[in-house]
Amino acid sequence: MKAVRFHQHGTPDVLKYEDAPEPSIRPNEVLVRVRACALNHLDLWVRRGIPGVPIPLPHIPGSDVSGEIAQIGADVTTVRVGQNVVLAPGVTCGKCAACVSGQDNRCRQFTNLGYLIDGGCAEFVRVPEVNCMPYPENLTFEEAASIPLVFQTAWHMLLARAELQPGEDVLILGAGSGVGSAAIQIAKFFGARVIATAGSDEKLTKAKDLGADHLINHQTHKIREEVRRITNKRGVDVVFEHVGTATWDDSLASLGLGGRLVTCGATTGYDAKVDLRFLFSRQLSLLGSYMGTKSELHSVMRLVASGRFKPIVDRVFPLAEAAAAHAYLESGSQFGKVVLKV
Numbered sequence: 084m085k086a087v088r089f090h091q092h093g094t095p096d097v098l099k100y101e102d103a104p105e106p107s108i109r110p111n112e113v114l115v116r117v118r119a120c121a122l123n124h125l126d127l128w129v130r131r132g133i134p135g136v137p138i139p140l141p142h143i144p145g146s147d148v149s150g151e152i153a154q155i156g157a158d159v160t161t162v163r164v165g166q167n168v169v170l171a172p173g174v175t176c177g178k179c180a181a182c183v184s185g186q187d188n189r190c191r192q193f194t195n196l197g198y199l200i201d202g203g204c205a206e207f208v209r210v211p212e213v214n215c216m217p218y219p220e221n222l223t224f225e226e227a228a229s230i231p232l233v234f235q236t237a238w239h240m241l242l243a244r245a246e247l248q249p250g251e252d253v254l255i256l257g258a259g260s261g262v263g264s265a266a267i268q269i270a271k272f273f274g275a276r277v278i279a280t281a282g283s284d285e286k287l288t289k290a291k292d293l294g295a296d297h298l299i300n301h302q303t304h305k306i307r308e309e310v311r312r313i314t315n316k317r318g319v320d321v322v323f324e325h326v327g328t329a330t331w332d333d334s335l336a337s338l339g340l341g342g343r344l345v346t347c348g349a350t351t352g353y354d355a356k357v358d359l360r361f362l363f364s365r366q367l368s369l370l371g372s373y374m375g376t377k378s379e380l381h382s383v384m385r386l387v388a389s390g391r392f393k394p395i396v397d398r399v400f401p402l403a404e405a406a407a408a409h410a411y412l413e414s415g416s417q418f419g420k421v422v423l424k425v
């Protein structure tokens with residue numbers, strides 16, 4: 084089969100469009116003919132190499148997949164050959180206490196498609212049967228592939244971790260990112276007031292179209308000052324963080340009394356300081372969040388199928404141009420998802 088692989092870590096030019104062996108499936112797995120694979124920042128980290136994470140080489144990246152079932156294993160009963168599917172990115176043991184309690188993103192064997200195992204930047208990918216999600220028939224393959232990772236991540240952050248309540252104020256950083264554009268829709272759906280930030284007025288206009296109530300251009304305005312103005316000095320209830328060093332101080336300073344900061348990533352760096360006086364006297368909560376559960380993704384997919392959530396596709400590249408797609412995502416100029424068409 085054709086696949087995009089890298090044999091060493093590095094810049095986008097390590098990505099090679101080449102022949103690779105077709106995966107063979109186990110009894111509990113399916114083989115999926117990939118039609119679209121959306122990119123995430125995770126793909127960039129995996130390609131560059133992450134200290135302490137032994138990614139097997141050569142490696143096929145890609146976590147967000149839509150396609151058709153091409154083959155099913157002997158024990159597979161819930162999907163059939165020819166059926167369209169969207170895949171849950173998280174692959175887990177399915178047997179441990181975390182998995183059976185529905186908290187499969189806390190499985191000790193948790194990995195993503197395209198992380199420690201081969202992913203969807205190929206004509207075929209193998210996954211466990213339980214990763215097959217119902218296909219929302221109102222979407223194209225490119226749109227469907229844009230949903231899973233960012234929506235399940237944003238859902239887990241806002242609902243499971245930050246316990247967002249109707250009527251609360253939430254500050255969503257990086258509205259132009261995949262996870263930011265998903266978070267705006269989820270927060271609005273659950274009745275929050277959304278303050279969104281982005282680095283250009285063009286991106287902010289799109290954030291407004293998604294339902295954001297207040298907009299902050301972080302290039303021209305200081306986030307914490309705008310938040311104080313918008314909330315009458317109260318601060319927000321929830322900060323949705325995934326940017327890291329560049330925004331951390333503003334994020335903390337934007338929290339009101341009892342505020343919760345939830346973070347799923349640090350695209351600008353891991354270093355952050357906390358003034359413990361603020362942490363205890365303002366009764367703040369700092370919450371880490373990682374991916375989401377399959378159960379949460381099922382909820383997301385139902386809301387996508389009913390048209391409540393919409394995938395935001397910025398640009399589609401052919402699979403053979405994966406290197407150009409990575410470079411484009413790295414440039415940060417997108418609003419929503421960058422997708423490879425297979």
Ligand SMILES: [Zn+2]
Nearest residue numbers: 176179182190
């Ligand atoms: Zn498990």
